[in-house]
Amino acid sequence: MIRTSILVLGGVFLASTTWAQELPEGDPEAGRKVAGMCRTCHGLDGFAKIPIAPHIGGEPVDYLAAQLAAFREGTREHEMMSVVARGLSDQNISDVAAWYSAHQVNAELPTDADESGAPEQCSACHGAVGLSELEDAPHLAGETNIYIETQLKAFRSGKRTHDVMTAIALELSDEDIRAVANWYAAVKLEISAPE
Ligand code: HEC
């Protein structure tokens, strides 16, 4: 089972450094301007406008910056995001990550569900309702099934790589993937502007 190996992998993951630590300090107000380039897909507040794009408002700043750097460097690829990220400077990345990260998130399970039903092999890091417990892990709350499934299959096939998530995804069948995607996609997510 996956559950036992996660603790070991979790240690490796916690000890690893992130890209974001090498980036300059971000300014959310400058980032708001950069977000003009993102809003057609992610919204100005980070609530996605198209099903294949993720909600990014209120995500941990390190996670956002690391993903943008990965798209820019080509270690994560996507026809839309690779093009967008290639045009961003280090400062743009820090600023836009600071802007989106400064938003507040609220996540609620559907009324017929309770936290005990959460996928155990995921909730230690992504939370029962899909709000991340870690600086380098994303929220999953309210992401679409298509987005969650695409990412898990990308980790499983090696198209997207990450020491922890690759190992976890390799253990998941298509059915497992559908079940965890259904759980997190059913969460109602609200994103509100920075104070
Ligand atoms: C044309 C639509 C489009 C635009 C414009 C766009 N994105 Fe994206 N973005 C996407 C899609 C689609 C994905 C999912 C990529 C994948 O499947 O790997 C994504 C993924 C991301 C991710 C990864 C999030 C995660 O949870 O892993 C970040 C961060 C991101 N975008 C930030 C931005 C920022 C910042 C901008 C503006 C500078 C921007 N995007 C502009 C469509 C877009």
Ligand code: HEC
């Ligand atoms: C030990 C911590 C940990 C566990 C357990 C874990 N994840 Fe993750 N997950 C992460 C990290 C860290 C990332 C960011 C990967 C990266 O930087 O590319 C991630 C990324 C993801 C993504 C990509 C989301 C996005 O916005 O692009 C999905 C989907 C995901 N995890 C689903 C799951 C599911 C489903 C499970 C349970 C079967 C799970 N994870 C278990 C740490 C974990």
